[in-house]
Amino acid sequence: MKQLKHISVFALLALALYGCKPEKKDSYNQEAMLTNIATNVIVPAHQQFSTAAQALKQKSDAFSNAPSTQSLDELKAAFVTAYAAYMAVETYDFNPSLGVRNLNVFATDTAQINSNIATGSYNLEAALNIRAKGFPAIDYLLYSQDAGTTLNAFLVNNAANRKQYLTDVVNDISTVASTAATAWADYKSQFAAATGTDVGSSVGMLVNDVAFSAERCRRERVGNALGYVGFISSGSLYPYSLEASYSTQSKALLIANLQQLKALYEGGAGEGFDDYLASINAEYDGQPLSTAISTQFDVAIAKANAVPVDFAAALNSNKPAMEELFLELKKLTVMLKVDMSSQLGVVINYSDNDGD
């Protein structure tokens, strides 16, 4: 009897607590932020990339049908535009855009490309060819030699195979681009509805993607160029190579990527992560973290612009400018990967394990 009385007291308390449950209140409206980011940043970026990829395909077909100095120049121009447009979507590793990042695995494997062209038999989907396709492969095919020699290669000897390879690589890019653009348009509402910050939530995935991109800018785009970054093989140090090394687009690509990242972070003109961070009063060295990150984006972009020429050339003439850029990118990466993720309670690089 006594126990029963106590149980009923517990039950009453529980009911009372449930009764005075607060309304969905002043917590930050993630759904609104996600809707804005999808509508005004991610979907337009995918549409632009898709359009640029179709243009690339058109110019590539035109070039293959009639290789000439002029059609080569037009193709190169379309390549530069498409590569920059790609930089605006590389960040997103969501279901609809899976595989997009495979379009930019560098350094490209020139031996594999040459062997593919020579044999004429290959499967671009195969893991073996991950470094033999995408933008780095075209970078090699169109820019590794002077224009005359390049043009000649598409006219004599194995020209048919070479044209076919170029066509296949370009088709792969345009297919991935249009598939992702269509899929994202449909995915938008699902994306906005996946609130929270857990694994699988849109905020959780975006923060991971932003951290990935910032790290890639620091490490691979600039660190590789400076020879700062490398790998260890049988105890020796080897540097990695530069992005877009043949077309000398590395500086332009970095800036394109940073601008897109900033747009994502700020949600363009609407609600973004800066507003989210402001709503939880996150601080960084006594100032709001939200503005500290925006400022750091601007500093990094300014430092990138301050490098007068492409990174490949800047290494010899303007190394200090490159080093400054590297330091600012490091600061930015730390802020995004450490401070922002921690303040939002997002786990970076989640792996399935117990904690305590």
Added chain:
Amino acid sequence: MLQIQKNTTWLGKLSAQTSIAPLVVFRIAFGIMMFAATLRFVSKGWVDTLFVQPSYFFTFYGFEWIKPLSANGMYTVFGIMMLCSILIATGLLYRVAAIVFFLLFTYVELIDKTNYLNHYYFISIMAGILCLLPANKAFSLDVKLGLAKTVTTVPTWAIFALQLQMAMVYFFAGISKINPDWLLNAMPLRIWLPAKADVPIIGAWLTEQWVAYAFCWIGMLFDVFVAFFLFNKRTVWYAYAVVVVFHVLTAILFPGIGMFPFIMIVCATIFLPAVFHERLIGISATASASSATTKASWLSQATLTLLVLHFSIQAVLPFRYMLYPGKLFYTEQGYRFSWRVMLMEKVGYTIFNVRDAATGKSVEVNNRQFLSLQQEKQMSTQPDMILQFAQHLKEVCGKEMQNPEVYAEAYVTINGRSSRLLIDPKVNLAAEQDGFANKKWILAQADK
């Protein structure tokens, strides 16, 4: 004289006979739970990801000789652990099973610091204590098959040892929560709770700041005091109800802590009255328990000495951090093995540079070339692991280079503070040594 008399009554109380039932129920529950936990571990594929795939392991200082076995070997270890947990539950070949389980479980935990969890440490200790207790002397296959004599009573200390260990876990977890971050800033719950706004019914409250504060204070009070109420016969049932509610709540809010809440709910039954346990397994011993003290054999004397030694170490271990300068949350010198749970939202990011002293050439390492995601994440926030990895890089590069230098730039944020450098990036970690001495290259030492 008075002193001695007091001691004898205290000792007398502990060696007085009491019902074996709580110990037997504990044995069965522990065995079943360990079977489930081991099965879960294997089925999640963690044997593979944690012990087979990595090429490098962060061993504990002094236990560098502990190495993982091959894939088949590791699965066999887990298989034997499952078998032993069944033997423990059924009480067949109990002593052997308990000892083998304890040794294997502890071996697995010692392979890699990355996987350190307080509740794994807790299981190791409980299994270790069970090795010393006659938990198979009733309601067991050993008794049924005549491998052990039935008894209905055991010395009180046999039960008390398990209770005391539980109590220490709660109490030390509680006093570790008495720190400014937890009580005054509601950190890290202020970051973690709002992330759970989607949880049904209670979710809507979790974005409220006062709720984070309430959780922090209630959590602290619960941990510090619950054991006292569990020890008290008049309050034990209420205290146990609170234990259940508390741990179920943590299980809902923090699914990432895995089996821990359930382990505590099950283990806390050791505090429940003996009659309850007797009814469960259908034996009656309360009558014969009375005050009859049996003469302690040399074996039980030795056991008792071992337990006293164990608990003495347990009582001081959580305070060893005081021997080190600097902020504990940053340095983590003396952080493990102290029941500090859920105290930190700590995120780190560490960049390693290897420099060839002969040529001056230096490159930034890709940590993932050597470490799993989980290893890299754990390493990035813990200075001793950063040093270990630096030493590993030195070893790898030492094959070709005469004098490899290793530098680490580690950025860390704790409980919402701005990220800062954790260790001195100018110190060549290849030339430093691990040990219990203070690591002078950890920054955040001066400003205590």
